[in-house]
Amino acid sequence: MVTIKDIARVAGVSYSTVSKALNNSPLVQEKTKQKILKIAEELGYQPNIAAKKLVSNKSKTIGVVWPTVNRVTLSTIVTKINEEIENASYSMILSINPLNSAVNMFKRFQVDGIVVFDDQELSDQHLEANIPIVFLGGTNGRFPSIDVCRRDAFYNAVQYLHSLGHRHLAFVGHLPHRNNRQFEKYIGFTEALIHLGINPQPEMFINTEGLYLYHGYEAMKKLLKSDYQPTAVVGGSYEITEGIIRAVKEAGLKIPDDISVIGYDNIPQMENLEVPVTAVGAPVDKIAKTTVDVLISHINNPSEKAKVYKVEPEIFERKSCRPISE
Amino acid sequence: MVTIKDIARVAGVSYSTVSKALNNSPLVQEKTKQKILKIAEELGYQPNIAAKKLVSNKSKTIGVVWPTVNRVTLSTIVTKINEEIENASYSMILSINPLNSAVNMFKRFQVDGIVVFDDQELSDQHLEANIPIVFLGGTNGRFPSIDVCRRDAFYNAVQYLHSLGHRHLAFVGHLPHRNNRQFEKYIGFTEALIHLGINPQPEMFINTEGLYLYHGYEAMKKLLKSDYQPTAVVGGSYEITEGIIRAVKEAGLKIPDDISVIGYDNIPQMENLEVPVTAVGAPVDKIAKTTVDVLISHINNPSEKAKVYKVEPEIFERKSCRPISE
């Protein structure tokens, strides 16, 4: 392995001069610098990151704790976060370990900051971390967190459909007993209904009992067979929305001619479904950007106090909704 | 940051003693060792990898290049590999970047070795790496690789069903034009049929046109409605097998009473399906262990030459198959 000392020996200078030259310091004479650079090149010098890390105590690395590896939206967000991190001249390390052990590993690697996907189970974990951490997905008192405003998203979806003339709506989503994330969606939908003067009825809420395609498919089939025939539905997740589309298609109906659909999870993939689906929710790009910005800001200013950063939902209009007259 | 010096101060010993204790050296008194370990624990000590790497020129870290594909088996393997890596006293870094950029990142991190999930697209990439790499999933000439023997797995599945008396079989799997991995499954199934004197018929092969639940579900529904009624089917992936089960259930049939099912992808999750499913394939534990063993062996002996390491498929009998008499 070629070190700066080898270069120094060949160049006939001290190795501290070599270090400065290699870091393009203005403190070395241009001529010396060029000579050193040339020798470094010839010798095939590669800096030793471990040593750099040791002395600077910065790794320019961000760790991401990502336990739920099998959801499209989450992988999309991870991918975007990766891009944002690289844009900011950092590197990303992923860990699929549980929160605490992932954080330990990241400490060993001396990451400069950590992003945690805030799953339900994680929130309760005791976490002792003297390192900047951002929780992504909900609100969290102890650490800075990114709130994706699920409630507002569903509120907006209903409002949008209402503005298109729809009065018979349905919520097709997961309604577990103890899950604030999902509950927020339900509340947002209900709240909008009330504000718009639509009386919430039980048949408007179809519990998919899961977040995946099959759940959405089954729930939608059930809905289409029921007495209540909405003119528009809102899907509770990307996968659920996929299932809704299949079910509608199988029933021989057309989107948006026979029924309008809005999907939650504002990811680009909504464009590529059989029908490009109008989506609502905080756009993944913004979620990723906010997350990384907040984290880096906390890295640079460790005393910054924890708060909740909201990413506002937006509606991306595509081809799955149409106006309707009563 | 907590260092061995902090521990030394608290324990009232020198930091070299701490180092030895932490590395479980026989040169420290058991009592001292325990005391030091306890303090390290209390202080939340995490070793600094950069420093370790500097002095030992080893980072004790393995990088894994992982395609962000939402398949249970892949996440399971990654999880198992993570465990194996930790068992071997290494740490795992995941990267979801494309092969080359992931490898570059891993080099900067000075990992000791790299595991690559061998997707179709990756195989063609030009890769210049002077670092041990293992390709996982197929066969690869230039690098050591782990072959999960898909062909043998399907061969064995057919043989097993045949031994139970089944003569009317069906393959429910993904048959894309250009994918050796999937094609191997098809070949194994066919080969066994021929060897056992069963004449392969087109209706025995149901192309799911995808590897996910919905694909299996749809394909199985189609099969159940067709003229050909097999007494046993083999599912081409875990998710496909899930879909098969749904379809069978919806048709009002019982597994294994009315139809036997074997699933490919030998993962523990097969146990937790509605019917615990008899699975075939290289067990994920062994895949993970072999992968990590091979990589570490190449790390310790860099001149070892690249070869293909096979992980033999096994059948895990559960409750989804029953004997049948002609």
Add this chain to the structure above:
DNA sequence: TTGTAAGCGTTATCAA
């Protein structure tokens, strides 16, 4: 059994 001290490759602070 424990401690001392050198050194891994680098950056950064002074002094020359």
Add this chain to the structure above:
DNA sequence: TTGATAACGCTTACAA
């Protein structure tokens, strides 16, 4: 403008 030198956190002879 350059060069000594002291860290950074750790392992490992070797000395005590």
